[in-house]
Amino acid sequence: MSRFLSVIAVADAVAAAEKIAPAQKTETVPVEQSAGRVLAGDIAADVDIPGFDRSVVDGYAVRSADTTGAGNSAPSLLQCIGRVAMGTHDTNLRIGTAECTYIPTGGVLPEGADAAVMVEYTEEAGDTILVKKTVAHGENILLRDDDFKTGEVVFHAGRRLSPQDAGVLAACGCATVMVAKKPVIGIISTGNELVPATIVPGPGQVRDANAPMLASWLREYGCEPRLCGIVKDEREAFETMIAKALPACDVILLSGGSSKDDRDMTAGVIAGKGTVLVHGVAIAPGKPTIIGQINNKPVFGLPGHPASAFVVLIAIVRPLLDKMLGLDHPMLPTMKAILAENIPSQRGREEYVRVKVEKGVATPLFGKSGLLNTLVKSQGIIRIPAGFEGLEKGSDVEVILW
Amino acid sequence: MSRFLSVIAVADAVAAAEKIAPAQKTETVPVEQSAGRVLAGDIAADVDIPGFDRSVVDGYAVRSADTTGAGNSAPSLLQCIGRVAMGTHDTNLRIGTAECTYIPTGGVLPEGADAAVMVEYTEEAGDTILVKKTVAHGENILLRDDDFKTGEVVFHAGRRLSPQDAGVLAACGCATVMVAKKPVIGIISTGNELVPATIVPGPGQVRDANAPMLASWLREYGCEPRLCGIVKDEREAFETMIAKALPACDVILLSGGSSKDDRDMTAGVIAGKGTVLVHGVAIAPGKPTIIGQINNKPVFGLPGHPASAFVVLIAIVRPLLDKMLGLDHPMLPTMKAILAENIPSQRGREEYVRVKVEKGVATPLFGKSGLLNTLVKSQGIIRIPAGFEGLEKGSDVEVILW
Numbered sequence: 175m176s177r178f179l180s181v182i183a184v185a186d187a188v189a190a191a192e193k194i195a196p197a198q199k200t201e202t203v204p205v206e207q208s209a210g211r212v213l214a215g216d217i218a219a220d221v222d223i224p225g226f227d228r229s230v231v232d233g234y235a236v237r238s239a240d241t242t243g244a245g246n247s248a249p250s251l252l253q254c255i256g257r258v259a260m261g262t263h264d265t266n267l268r269i270g271t272a273e274c275t276y277i278p279t280g281g282v283l284p285e286g287a288d289a290a291v292m293v294e295y296t297e298e299a300g301d302t303i304l305v306k307k308t309v310a311h312g313e314n315i316l317l318r319d320d321d322f323k324t325g326e327v328v329f330h331a332g333r334r335l336s337p338q339d340a341g342v343l344a345a346c347g348c349a350t351v352m353v354a355k356k357p358v359i360g361i362i363s364t365g366n367e368l369v370p371a372t373i374v375p376g377p378g379q380v381r382d383a384n385a386p387m388l389a390s391w392l393r394e395y396g397c398e399p400r401l402c403g404i405v406k407d408e409r410e411a412f413e414t415m416i417a418k419a420l421p422a423c424d425v426i427l428l429s430g431g432s433s434k435d436d437r438d439m440t441a442g443v444i445a446g447k448g449t450v451l452v453h454g455v456a457i458a459p460g461k462p463t464i465i466g467q468i469n470n471k472p473v474f475g476l477p478g479h480p481a482s483a484f485v486v487l488i489a490i491v492r493p494l495l496d497k498m499l500g501l502d503h504p505m506l507p508t509m510k511a512i513l514a515e516n517i518p519s520q521r522g523r524e525e526y527v528r529v530k531v532e533k534g535v536a537t538p539l540f541g542k543s544g545l546l547n548t549l550v551k552s553q554g555i556i557r558i559p560a561g562f563e564g565l566e567k568g569s570d571v572e573v574i575l576w
Numbered sequence: 577m578s579r580f581l582s583v584i585a586v587a588d589a590v591a592a593a594e595k596i597a598p599a600q601k602t603e604t605v606p607v608e609q610s611a612g613r614v615l616a617g618d619i620a621a622d623v624d625i626p627g628f629d630r631s632v633v634d635g636y637a638v639r640s641a642d643t644t645g646a647g648n649s650a651p652s653l654l655q656c657i658g659r660v661a662m663g664t665h666d667t668n669l670r671i672g673t674a675e676c677t678y679i680p681t682g683g684v685l686p687e688g689a690d691a692a693v694m695v696e697y698t699e700e701a702g703d704t705i706l707v708k709k710t711v712a713h714g715e716n717i718l719l720r721d722d723d724f725k726t727g728e729v730v731f732h733a734g735r736r737l738s739p740q741d742a743g744v745l746a747a748c749g750c751a752t753v754m755v756a757k758k759p760v761i762g763i764i765s766t767g768n769e770l771v772p773a774t775i776v777p778g779p780g781q782v783r784d785a786n787a788p789m790l791a792s793w794l795r796e797y798g799c800e801p802r803l804c805g806i807v808k809d810e811r812e813a814f815e816t817m818i819a820k821a822l823p824a825c826d827v828i829l830l831s832g833g834s835s836k837d838d839r840d841m842t843a844g845v846i847a848g849k850g851t852v853l854v855h856g857v858a859i860a861p862g863k864p865t866i867i868g869q870i871n872n873k874p875v876f877g878l879p880g881h882p883a884s885a886f887v888v889l890i891a892i893v894r895p896l897l898d899k900m901l902g903l904d905h906p907m908l909p910t911m912k913a914i915l916a917e918n919i920p921s922q923r924g925r926e927e928y929v930r931v932k933v934e935k936g937v938a939t940p941l942f943g944k945s946g947l948l949n950t951l952v953k954s955q956g957i958i959r960i961p962a963g964f965e966g967l968e969k970g971s972d973v974e975v976i977l978w
Contacts, residue, residue, distance in 0.1 A: 205773060206803055209792035223948065225777050230881075230946035232836040260809070260835050261768035263779030278835030279880060279946075280769055282780045293836070321948045328952070337796060338951040338978060341789030341882050344773040345782070345948055366663035367682055371607060371746040375627050377665030378684045380747070387743030390611035394739060401608055407662070433662050433680030434634040434695070478681060479632075480743050509911060510936065534912065544632040544681075546625065546723050546747055549740040550730070576740060 181454040181461060183560060184524045188493045190451050190465050194472045195497040196424050199355035205344050209337045210396060211353035212499045217329045220347040222319035226263065227283040231314045234296055234303055235277040235287035237269060238311045249297070249304035258282060274303055283315055290314040322346070332502030334396075354499045356398040360423035361385050362415055363404040364440060365431020365478065370404060383546060384429040384476070384483050391487060396499060407436050412443050416468065424498065425472045427491070428464075432478025437462045440475040444468060456523040456560060459543065460486040479544050485526045485555065488574065507575045511536035513556075518564040528552035529573055536573055552576075583856040583863060585962060586926045590895045592853050592867050596874045597899040598826050601757035607746050611739045612798060613755035614901045619731045622749040624721035628665065629685040633716045636698055636705055637679040637689035639671060640713045651699070651706035660684060676705055685717055692716040724748070734904030736798075756901045758800040762825035763787050764817055765806040766842060767833020767880065772806060785948060786831040786878070786885050793889060798901060809838050814845050818870065826900065827874045829893070830866075834880025839864045842877040846870060858925040858962060861945065862888040881946050887928045887957065890976065909977045911956075913938035919958075920966040930954035931975060938975055954978075 182190075200214040229235060236252060244250040252274040256267050258281035267275055269286035277283070277290055288311050295307035322328055328346055329339065335353070343351055368382045369375055382404055389399035400423060405415045419426055428440050441464050444450050448468030453475075455463045459482035464475030474491055476483040488506070496504055511529070514537040519525045529536040531553040538556075539548045554573040558565055565571065584592075602616040631637060638654060646652040654676040658669050660683035669677055671688035679685070679692055690713050697709035724730055730748055731741065737755070745753055770784045771777055784806055791801035802825060807817045821828055830842050843866050846852050850870030855877075857865045861884035866877030876893055878885040890908070898906055913931070916939040921927045931938040933955040940958075941950045956975040960967055967973065 206788040206791040206801070207795070208788075209796055221776060224782060226780060228946075230944065259768070259780075260833060260838070261770075261780050278837055280767075280782065280834035316944055316946050320944065335792075336978060337789050337792035338882070338886065340792040341785035342948050342952055344788045345785040347773055347776070347783070349773040365682075366661070368663070371749055371751040374623060374749070378628060378661075378663050380626060380682065381749070383743035383747040386608040386746040387739050389608040390737075390739035390742040393609070394611055399608070431662060432682035435680055436662065480740070484740065507909065542632065542718055542722065544630075544718055546744050550744055576738060 181456045182452060184455060184457050184489060187452050187455045187463065187465060187490050191472065191490055191494040192497050194451070194467050195494045196471065198498055198500045200352050201355045202350045202352050205340050205348050205351050208335045208343065208351045208353060209340050211335055212396065212501050213329055213331050213333045213335055214352045214354050214500060215331050216327050217343060217346060217348060217351070218325050218327050219322035220324065222324050223321040223345055224316055224318060227315055227317050229277045229279060229281050229283060229290040229315055231290050231292045232279050233277060233291045233293040233314070234274040234305065235269060235284050235290050236274045236305065236309065237271065237287060238289040238309050238313065240272055241291065241305050241308045244305050244308050246306045249306045252303045252305055254301050254303050258284060288312065330502070332500050334501065334505055356396055357424045357495060357498045358398045358400060358422065359392050360400045360402050360419040360426045361388050361429055362402045362419060362426060363429045364407065364412065365433070365436050366407045367431060368404045383480050384478070387480055388427060388429055388483065388487060391484070395492070395495060395505065397495060407431060407439055409439060409443060412439065413447065416443065416447065416473070420469055420471055423471070425494070426474070428473065428475045429483060430476055430478045436478070437464070437475060440464055444473055444475070448473065455490065457485065457489060458520070458523050458525045460489070463490060465490070480546055481528065481549055484549070484576070489524070489526070508572050509575060511571055511573050513565055513567055513569045513571050516564060516567045517558065519558040519562055521563050522560055524560045525558040526555045527558065528555055531573055536571055583858045584854060586857060586859050586891060589854050589857045589865065589867060589892050593874065593892055593896040594899050596853070596869050597896045598873065600900055600902045602754050603757045604752045604754050607742050607750050607753050610737045610745065610753045610755060611742050613737055614798065614903050615731055615733050615735045615737055616754045616756050616902060617733050618729050619745060619748055619750060619753070620727050620729050621724035622726065624726050625723040625747055626718055626720060629717055629719050631679045631681060631683050631685060631692040631717055633692050633694045634681050635679060635693050635695040635716070636676040636707065637671060637686050637692050638676045638707065638711065639673065639689060640691040640711050640715065642674055643693065643707050643710045646707050646710050648708045651708045654705045654707055656703050656705050660686060690714065732904070734902050736903065736907055758798055759826045759897060759900045760800045760802060760824065761794050762802045762804050762821040762828045763790050763831055764804045764821060764828060765831045766809065766814060767835070767838050768809045769833060770806045785882050786880070789882055790829060790831060790885065790889060793886070797894070797897060797907065799897060809833060809841055811841060811845060814841065815849060818845065818849065818875070822871055822873055825873070827896070828876070830875065830877045831885060832878055832880045838880070839866070839877060842866060846875055846877070850875065857892065859887065859891060860922070860925050860927045862891070865892060867892070882948055883930065883951055886951070886978070891926070891928070910974050911977060913973055913975050915967055915969055915971045915973050918966060918969045919960065921960040921964055923965050924962055926962045927960040928957045929960065930957055933975055938973055
C-alpha cells in the first residue's frame with residue numbers, strides 16, 4: 175500500500191459506484207403499504223374516474239336554466255321528484271323542466287340535470303324546493319373521467335410513492351402494486367478499537383456508533399440493513415465475515431475502523447477476494463473511501479468518523495442505491511438557507527460542512543473533527559463543489575437535511 | 577339531526593381531541609430500529625465520550641513545543657520510540673523531549689504528548705521522523721469527554737430520533753431504547769357507494785381511496801394502521817364493526833362516505849354507543865368532521881373527499897397523535913414559499929388550499945373540489961387562518977408538504 179492515496183473526483187467515484195449497481199429487483203406489496211416505496215412500472219387508470227357524472231355537494235340536482243335569476247328575494251320553485259340513493263344509479267329518475275331531485279355528495283347525477291345546488295341555498299316546502307341561488311351549467315358536479323381517463327398513465331415508474339399516491343392507486347384498481355425490492359445492505363464494522371453498545375469501553379476502546387447510524391439511515395431510505403457485527407483487524411476473521419455476509423446481501427458496507435492500518439487492511443481484503451476500483455476520493459470529510467467489488471457485488475469501505483461515513487453514504491453510496499431502487503430523483507430532503515458566515519474551502523475537493531439552521535439562516539459548525547455531538551447539534555450539511563475556494567457569508571445555500 | 581351543522585373553531589376542535597387522547601404507551605426497541613420513533617425518556621451518557629485523549633489523524637503523537645518553528649525547509653527531527661496500537665492503552669509509551677510515536681486515527685494519545693501531526697507533513701528516515709509543520713498544543717486531538725460527559729443529558733424525551741441519533745445513542749450505551757409505542761389506529765370505511773380496489777366500480781360506485789391513503793400517512797407518521805374494511809350505511813353492521821375494532825385499537829377513524837346521510841348515521845352511531853363531542857368544524861375543506869368517544873377511545877368521523885379527509889387528518893387528528901406519541905413538536909415537513917396568486921378566503925373559517933411548488937413559488941390549485949388528481953399534482957397545502965379574508969400574491973407562506 176502506498177503511504178498517500180491517489181484520489182479521484184467525486185463524480186468519478188459516483189460513476190464507478192453506479193456502474194457496479196446490481197439491477198433493480200421488484201416485488202408486489204399491498205397498496206396501503208406502498209408509501210415510501212419506489213414504483214417499478216407505470217400505472218394507468220383501469221376505469222374512468224369518476225365513473226359517472228356526480229354531485230360534489232349535498233343538495234338538489236337541477237337543470238341550471240331553471241335557476242336563472244334565482245336569489246333570496248326571488249327563489250326558483252322546483253318540484254322535487256325523488257331522492258338519489260348512494261352507490262347505485264336509478265335510471266328512472268329523469269328531471270324535466272322545473273323539476274329537481276335531492277342528491278347527496280357523490281350521488282349519480284340524474285338524467286336531465288346539469289348542475290347541483292347546495293342544500294344551504296334551498297328551502298323545503300313540501301315537495302316544492304325553493305332555490306335561492308343561480309347555478310351555472312356544470313356547477314357543483316364532476317363529470318365522468320374528470321379526474322382520470324381509462325388508460326391514462328397516472329404514475330410513472332421511478333416515483334417514490336406518497337400516502338396520497340396510495341389513495342390514487344387504489345382508485346385506479348391497484349390493491350397491490352409492484353415496487354422496487356428493498357436492497358439488502360450488509361454492514362460490517364471493522365476496527366480493533368470497536369465494542370458494541372452493550373459493553374463499557376475499556377482503555378482505547380470506543381463503541382460502534384456508525385453501524386446503528388448507517389442501518390437507521392438505510393432503513394429510512396428504503397433499504398433493508400443487515401448488521402453483521404464487529405470484526406477485529408485480522409485478515410482471516412474479516413474475510414470469513416465478508417464471505418458469510420455476501421450471499422444474503424446486495425451490497426456490503428465496511429464501516430471502517432478509523433486507522434490507516436485498518437483501511438489498508440480493508441483494501442487488501444477486497445483486493446484479495448475481488449477488485450478495488452477506487453481508493454481515495456477528493457471529498458472532505460471522507461477521503462479514504464474505498465469502492466470495490468467481490469463476487470460482482472459492490473463493497474464500500476467507509477471512513478471511520480461517523481460524520482465522514484455519513485457524508486460518503488449520502489454523496490457516493492446513495493447514487494448507487496438510487497439506481498438499484500430505480501428512483502427518478504434522489505430522495506434527499508433539502509431546504510434553502512442564507513449562509514451566516516464565510517466558509518473557506520480547498521479547491522480541488524468537494525467539501526461538506528455541517529450547519530445549524532435557524533429561521534432560514536445556516537451557521538457552519540466548525541470545531542474539532544471526529545466529534546459526535548456536531549451530528550446532533552447540526553440540522554444538515556451543505557456541499558461546496560470542488561471548483562470553489564469557499565462560500566461567502568450571505569450566499570444562498572441548499573442544506574441537505576438529516 | 578339538524579339540517580345545518582353548528583361549527584366550532586379549529587382550535588376548539590383540536591383541544592377537544594387532545595383532551596381525549598389516550599396516555600402514551602412505551603416499548604423498548606433495538607437502537608438500530610429507533611430512527612423515526614419518539615424517545616420516551618431522557619438519555620444521558622453513561623461514560624465520558626471519548627473515554628480517553630485520542631488522535632483524530634494518522635500521524636505522530638508529539639510534544640507541540642518540539643515542533644515550534646518547524647517547516648518544509650527546517651523540519652523538527654524527532655525520535656520515533658514506538659507505535660500506538662488501536663483499541664488498547666500501552667501505558668509504557670511515554671514521550672520525552674524530541675520524541676514521538678506513530679499514532680493512528682483514534683489511537684490513545686501517549687503520556688507526554690499534547691498534539692498530533694498528520695503523516696502528510698512528515699518524512700521517515702529510519703527511526704528519525706522529520707516534522708515539517710508546527711502544531712499547536714491540543715492540535716489534531718480530542719480530549720476525554722470533549723463530546724459528552726458522564727451523566728450529561730444527550731437527548732430529551734419527546735425527540736423524534738434520527739439516524740445520527742441512533743449512532744449517538746449507541747455511543748451512550750443504549751443497545752435498546754425506550755420509545756413511544758405506535759398508536760394503533762383502526763380505519764373503518766363507510767358508505768354505500770364504496771367498493772375496494774379489487775372491484776371494478778358499478779354504476780354509482782367508487783373505489784375506497786381514503787383508507788389506503790390514511791393508512792399510509794399514519795404509518796409514515798409512526799402509527800400502526802389497521803384497515804377494518806368497508807361497511808355499508810346500515811346501523812347494525814356499522815355498530816358491529818366498531819365493536820369488533822375497538823378492543824384492538826387506540827383510536828378509530830371512520831373514513832366517511834361522502835353523503836350527509838352517511839355522516840348523520842356516523843354521528844348517530846357514535847352518540848348511541850358513546851358521546852359526540854364535536855360535529856362540525858370551521859375548517860375548509862372538512863366542515864362535517866365529527867369527534868366522539870366510545871369506551872373512552874377517540875372516534876373521528878372524517879369527511880368523504882380524500883383531500884378533505886387529509887386536511888382533517890393533519891389539522892385535527894394529528895395533534896391528538898402528537899400527544900399520544902409524546903412528541904415535543906409536530907413532525908410536519910414544511911417549506912417557505914412565495915405565493916403566486918391571490919387566494920380569497922372566507923373569514924371565520926380556517927382554510928387549507930392545495931398548492932403546486934416550483935422554485936420556491938407556491939401556485940394554488942383551484943378548480944373543482946372532489947378531484948383526486950389535485951392530490952397528486954400538488955406538493956402540499958397552505959393554511960389560511962380563520963381571521964383572514966385571504967392571502968395576497970407575493971406573500972411569504974409556509975407550505976405543509978405531503
